[in-house]
Amino acid sequence: MDSMAALKAAVSAFRVRDQAAFTTTARGEELRELREVIDALEVEFSSSARAFQLQGGHLANGCPGVVSWLRQNCKMSGTSAADRVCVGKQLEALPHTAKSLANGRLGFQSAAAICHLYEQAAEQRENLVEEALVVHAEQMGVAEVRDLCRRVRYVVDPEGSQRDEEFNFSRRRLHISALSDGMHVIDAILDPVGGAAVKTALEALATSGTRDGRKHSQRMADALVEMAHHAMDEGKLPTKRGVRAHLNVSTTLEALQGLPGAGASELESMPISQKTLERLCCDCTVSRVMFAESVPIDVGRATRAIHPAARRALRARDKHCRWPGCDRPINWTSPHHIEFWGRGGPTTPPNLLSLCWFHHRLVHEGGWQVVKAGEEYRFIPPQQMSVLKEWRARGPGYSRAA
Template sequence: MSTTTTLPAWQLPDRDLTTRLLTTQRQQNVAYAAQLETIRELESRGALPEGYTSTSAYLATILHVTLREARSRLAQATGTLPLTWKALSAGEITAQHAAVIAEFLAAAPRWLTPEDYTVAEDTLVTLAAQANPSIVRRAATRLKIYWDSDPADAPGSPDLDHGLDPDSVPGSDSGSRPEEAARPRREFRWQWTQGGRFRFSGNVDHETGTLIEQLLVPLAAPDPAITPGTPDPRTPAERHGDAIAAIVDLAARTPDLPAKAGERAVATVTVDLETLRGTAKTLVTEDESVLTAADLRRILCDAKVYPAVLGTEGQVLDLGRSTRTATNAQRRALAIRDRGCTFPGCDRSPKWTTPHHIVHWAHGGPTDLDNLASCCERHHRLLHHSGWKIVIREGAVHWIPPSILDPERKPLRNTAHNPPPTPLRTATMSTPPPPRQGS
């Protein structure tokens, strides 16, 4: 028996902690599938002890779950979900994934053909293997809208009401003076700390605050689990900080950004070519800020910093080659090809992404479509500072996980942006979906 399953967690090396997390989550998924199989057999036999009027009531009692949860498990166990069942039994998706898919397909339109039903299930199961249940639910909602259903009835539509009454929030603008409607009072204070951190505070009017909140809520959502059982480790404050960074990153790339001295805001870093290619600890910008070589290589993907690359004799070899950055036409082509961030399970749209050079330009990588991939700010940083790699196969971007997550390092393709499957409905079609009982 492996030491990762016999030793207590505190005795395991760091790498084996991750291995145990992945193994136990897969075991949990398989065990849940086995429980559903037992529930289905119990229901089919009608083998309830005396005193219980329904299988759901019996399950709620003996499993110590709510009646709602018991009904959900019964629906999953008795529904026609062969692909979901297969993935769950293999440990590839979680109980939450199965619940989302079962809930959605139970409400599928009656005019769907059996083929439509199977394609829809396959679409969601494929996404579930790489994304968290909330991403799968959003994909299901998009599919339901595509089926001409009422989106308000989509299962699990999120209610983003935080329960905050604007009139009860200190400093709110509910009692603003009339003149403030024409010139809202907004304040922003900032300073650099001795440790090189940018600290800020302030407040804005209600309208601007609402707009900021609408940007922050989706951007600060937890990242999809890289694998089942590995939730986003960031705190809410850290997620909101990353969301602010993504908003600033987007604003910095807009063509309408004001110019300074005829040029968009940039910084210049003086660095020799070998240092840029190597693993130097730190580099200094023109304003004496400090960057690591790894950070510089990541930032250079979208030319927020211009490198003044020097040869051995100090001559300027490159001062921000224009060919390093993707053209507007290439960005539009990437938006069409990638549909957004290419990290498995990420559903950020194209406007929140930047082109990443798969082979870095400093290593001779061209700024061509077959050497570019769309990444959101969060996953762009992950790519440059982790063991993830990118390859393009048959015109599609695939991410290769580090060996600690997958020893076989199988390439993964993001399916979160895939369009809904086209129904086979015709004007006269009235074929019902597959029966909901048995499998």
């Protein structure tokens, strides 16, 4: 029997072993030993892949590189294949790593991290002390070994590390695409420093504020949207042909007044609900355009929905988002009209309330109602609102706090 047939027979025999009487201790021991066998086979695979490369076996099959040959023929990802080829190449000159791997003191993934360090360090590899690296790595988990190798690389090969950083930076990209239903997909890869900056800023927004039922991933998405709104609200983004970055909403007088049968308003050519229209209009600049038979015949001057003096008074009064328990500072809030201005609500402080992006959305789209009770504001959840409406419909005796 040749050696491959013998290995396959041994694996087949192992797969039908009697597991009925396995205790957790026995199973744990088996897992440890099994990993050692798999790691030993990984080393064999890596050495064999390297020998195949040196023989030019991949070229004979029309593949320009051994990695692409492994991807096609061994059902591996490019990263896994390159990892094995690197280990196969470097292990030839790393006796301490090879010995520790063979004894089972070093796992394959940790050995691979050391091999990658030697490959990356190239001419500076003379400055590495393999034996000391292996002694430390034997006491560590895989993530710690990778971290150790990264740090050692910065010490022995600072120029190479800088080159790698520049290469990583060149790989950055971000695509935002709109789906047919108007949802947006973001696909991005950022360099280590840029990624850390974005993550830190988003987490600062995602982890502060009220405790509510949102998942962390939803809070991170909200944080990104909130950051975009904040940047536009501050008006410090670069202008395009003299116009500040803003969202464009097209609507009609009927829709603003909430009249039944009014056509859908549009945000960047996508229809939006009446509730979203009202939220976006709480703090906006309005331009009137008159049409005659679909042709614009008059464009009025753009005016802010809220006068700067009213805005200043509101900032002095509110200081932060007025939602109970929310600590978003005032410059991260928008003025909400308790009675919508399109239906006659005044744009003066008694009818205005500072709310952060999420709580402003909760009031409009989420159906919460804000009720002024003396100097205080009460936030009534949607379920309670429907009960109140029912009481009101029942007739006399009910009066809404105002």
